[in-house]
Amino acid sequence: MAKKGFIGEFKDFISRGNAMDMAVGVIIGGAFSGIVTSLTEDIISPILGLFGGINFDRLSVNILGEVTLNYGKFITAIVNFLIMALIIFFIMKAVNTLEAQAARLARLGNEQEAPAPTTKICPFCKSEIPIDATRCAHCTSELEQS
Numbered sequence: 341m342a343k344k345g346f347i348g349e350f351k352d353f354i355s356r357g358n359a360m361d362m363a364v365g366v367i368i369g370g371a372f373s374g375i376v377t378s379l380t381e382d383i384i385s386p387i388l389g390l391f392g393g394i395n396f397d398r399l400s401v402n403i404l405g406e407v408t409l410n411y412g413k414f415i416t417a418i419v420n421f422l423i424m425a426l427i428i429f430f431i432m433k434a435v436n437t438l439e440a441q442a443a444r445l446a447r448l449g450n451e452q453e454a455p456a457p458t459t460k461i462c463p464f465c466k467s468e469i470p471i472d473a474t475r476c477a478h479c480t481s482e483l484e485q486s
């Protein structure tokens with residue numbers, strides 16, 4: 341009974357589509373993290389080393405014999421995080437801009453789909469006539485300007 345409930349819940353979870361989105365996100369995130377790590381370790385760190393003579397990864401302090409604090413690696417991790425956060429910030433900004441543009445285009449589309457009416461229905465013969473007609477072309481009844 342409990343097992344069936346669990347499987348049912350799991351099926352709901354999978355079929356909702358969120359699980360697939362999440363899996364794609366995790367896979368892309370993992371690959372993305374690799375790119376950012378490589379960017380800092382293989383490109384930014386060597387450039388910093390060129391100008392400052394520092395290799396962050398090798399920065400460490402010996403505290404007790406063999407025990408070292410590899411604070412350089414910690415700095416690299418923080419730089420990785422900041423770069424990742426910056427890139428995600430730009431992506432979110434671009435997505436927000438695109439969404440705003442899409443919303444504006446959708447609004448414009450709706451306005452074009454529903455233009456102001458140019459005709460009205462004659463109250464006497466129920467025929468369609470121009471909106472500013474003062475006399476019906478079909479039944480010749482005089483009309484009040486609306």
Ligand SMILES: [Zn+2]
Binds near residue numbers: 467481
């Ligand atoms: Zn009429």
